[in-house]
Amino acid sequence: MDGHKNSNHVDDHCLDFQNVTIPSGSTYIPGSDPCVLCLCEHGKNLWCQAVRCAASEDCLFYTTGKSCCEFICMDRVVEVICGFCLLSLLMIGVFVYYLHRKNRKMATGISMNKSDADVALVDHSSIYEKKVKI
Incomplete structure (x- = not known):
């Protein structure tokens, strides 16, 4: 027994x-x-x-921890990621605007730079001189 x-x-x-x-x-x-x-x-x-368990109402985005009722607030991480994404979109927008403007200048052949205009006048005058000499 x-x-x-x-x-x-x-x-x-x-x-x-x-x-x-x-x-x-x-x-x-x-x-x-x-x-x-x-x-x-x-x-x-x-x-x-x-x-x-309920997560804190002060936190919009959270992940659970390893123990019961452990909530880790992810709001700051989400803010940083969103800020990075917005900055990236802004930089892409500036780059696209720059390319668009550069392509438009090339298509119209208009020179905004004074030294380019001076070179164009010199080229025309030398052509003119050649025609006169011939």
């Missing part, structure tokens, strides 16, 4: 999801979800209950 009591005593515990021995009468986390708690009673789950 004593051997039978000892074998019951061995079964008088539960194992959590990391194979840690949980004594009878204790609460523990049976699986990978840290928000489910169970009561170990004589080697069995007497009752299990999911813990309900």
Whole structure:
């Protein structure tokens, strides 16, 4: 009979999801979800209950942590990413505007630079001189 009591005593515990021995009468986390708690009673789950949590209303974007009800606010990270995206769009817009303006100048052949205009006058005068000499 004593051997039978000892074998019951061995079964008088539960194992959590990391194979840690949980004594009878204790609460523990049976699986990978840290928000489910169970009561170990004589080697069995007497009752299990999911813990309900709510993230802070001050945080719009969050991720969950490793423990139950651990919320990590991601608002600052989202702000930085959005700022980077807006800056990138602005830089692309400036670049496209620059290319558009450069292409328009090339298409019309109008020179806005004074030195280019002087070179054009010199070229025309030398052509004129050649025609006169011939």
